[in-house]
Amino acid sequence: MKEQIKTYFNRYVEFDDAEIDAIYEKLEEKIFKKKTFLLEENTICRHNYFILKGVVRLFYIDAKGHEKITQFAIDNWWITHMESFINQIPSSQYLQAVEDTTVLCLSKYNLELLYKEYPKLERMFRLVTENMLIANLRKSDIYLQMKSKERYTFFVEKLPDFAQRVPQYMIASYLEITPEYLSELRRQRN
Amino acid sequence: MKEQIKTYFNRYVEFDDAEIDAIYEKLEEKIFKKKTFLLEENTICRHNYFILKGVVRLFYIDAKGHEKITQFAIDNWWITHMESFINQIPSSQYLQAVEDTTVLCLSKYNLELLYKEYPKLERMFRLVTENMLIANLRKSDIYLQMKSKERYTFFVEKLPDFAQRVPQYMIASYLEITPEYLSELRRQRN
DNA sequence: GATCATTCTTAAGATATCTTAATTTTTACC
DNA sequence: GGTAAAAATTAAGATATCTTAAGAATGATC
CATH class of the missing domain: 1.10.10 (Arc Repressor Mutant, subunit A)
Structure with a gap:
């Protein structure tokens, strides 16, 4: 498991083993059974989840009671409700396991601690966020065209x-x- | 002008005057007359633009020859074609001044230099990018609903x-x- | 102030997509 | 292996939005 996160992190910034160990210590491994919720509507999203294995969906219930899926995530992706997680405000969406899913939970609290201790992580998430933004813009373009x-x-x-x-x-x-x-x-x- | 960027930067991270000066030196002020292009399709976007005053639009021409606007930006916003700027690949879109617009140009090259010298900037753009991502996700949600x-x-x-x-x-x-x-x-x- | 270019409006017909509701197929479970 | 639950299909009628084409209004320029 630690290998997987190490490989992932090093795709963005070079971390030595000691750093990886220290960061890894702040991550909590967890299994969510199919259909289990990682996050429910109106609650504050306390974690950013790194998917080791599985599928997760982010969705909300529209005015007519239908589920609308806004994001999927699989192995080696981060998933959270961004607005809720970043600003620590109640989420308008649900996060649910589509199949049995193993994740590493990174709490907002621990993340802020880690940013202070490892500025490299600031860089990594800057790059990760840029990629997410690009992916999102690209998705919008596709739907538009x-x-x-x-x-x-x-x-x-x-x-x-x-x-x-x-x-x-x-x-x-x-x-x-x-x-x-x-x-x-x-x-x-x- | 320097005041404006200082105020903006300090909203995210505290920079002292010496730092602001050093960063400001790497920015080039430029005026784009109404209808002028900051970026044309198929060219690599070399800059991220901070709008001091004015309006800029990002758009592409669709299969039927119609302009489709994907982003607007006004005073105190950053605008660029993300995918082109970040990955330094040809842009699929145009960037054009909607009215006479004054910008600060930050080249990819200078940005990378600054990241190395001022890790705080890494943090600032991590935060700015998070905000952009959130704004973008929110836009998608609105169009969906x-x-x-x-x-x-x-x-x-x-x-x-x-x-x-x-x-x-x-x-x-x-x-x-x-x-x-x-x-x-x-x-x-x- | 007249003229040309740009922007906005109107209207009729076309079309992509949705709604509802019922039926069939597939999957999961005791 | 049988039954209940979940998922996928079918079809008819409704509707939001687009297309095309023309004309009206507004704004910019000499």
């Missing part, structure tokens, strides 16, 4: 890791399509 | 600074509405 059908083929082709581990109605939700319409799109040849 | 009409009233009410300085067809583009349809929405009382 593509119709439902294209979004679906794009998703299935470009993110097979997700497409295979997540039920179709969740993909529909993430792609901002009703499950019924996605079903119709799939029927149209190809 | 609101119909065109609501997006428009939301925009006009919540961002009057933009609404007043930008022509209506640009607002339409930013809100992902055709100008014709926005016109119709406005006619519907209120």
Whole structure:
């Protein structure tokens, strides 16, 4: 487990083993069974989660009572409700395990401690956050340019890791399509 | 001008005057006349721009030849094409002054130098990037939950600074509405 | 102040996507 | 292996939004 996080961290900034050990000590490993909530609506998100293995979704319930998925995350991704975690305010969304998921929990408190002690970590998260921002901007661009059908083929082709581990109605939700319409799109040849 | 950037920087991290001076030296002030391009499609974005005064838009031309605006920025905002700037790859979008605009240009090269010399800056941009990410996620949520009409009233009410300085067809583009349809929405009382 | 360019509006017909509701298929569990 | 729960499909009617094309209004320039 420590190997996995070490490999990940060193992709961004070089940490020596002592540093990794010290950081690792502040992380708590936890298992969330399928359908378990890592975070519920209206509660403050105290952790940023690093997924060692599994799938997690972030979603909210809309005015009509339907779930709308805004983010998925799998192995080697960080997931949290950003606004809630960063500003320590109540979350408008839920974080839930889509399959049995093992995570490393990094509390806001420990993170701030670590930032003080290891400025390198400031750099790492600056880089990680930049990547998240770019990914997010890219997602917006895709939704802006593509119709439902294209979004679906794009998703299935470009993110097979997700497409295979997540039920179709969740993909529909993430792609901002009703499950019924996605079903119709799939029927149209190809 | 230096006062303005000092105030801005100190909102995130405390810098002393010597540090501000040193950072300020690496910034180049520039004026872009209305309709001038700060960045053109297919070129690498070499700078991150801090807007001292003015309005800038980020947009691309879609398959049908229509301009699609993805971001606006006004006084005291950073604007760049993130993916192009961070990874120094050709940009898929244009950056253009909507009105006469004064900016401070921070080159990728100078930024990397400054990161090495002033780790505090690493922290500042980590925080700035987090805020950008949160703003972006929030924007996505809004587009997900609101119909065109609501997006428009939301925009006009919540961002009057933009609404007043930008022509209506640009607002339409930013809100992902055709100008014709926005016109119709406005006619519907209120 | 006239003229050209830019921006905004109007309206009719087209289309992508949703809603609802019922049915079928697949999966999970005792 | 049978039954209940979850997921996926089908179809008909409704609706938000777009497209096209033309005209009106506003603003900028000599």
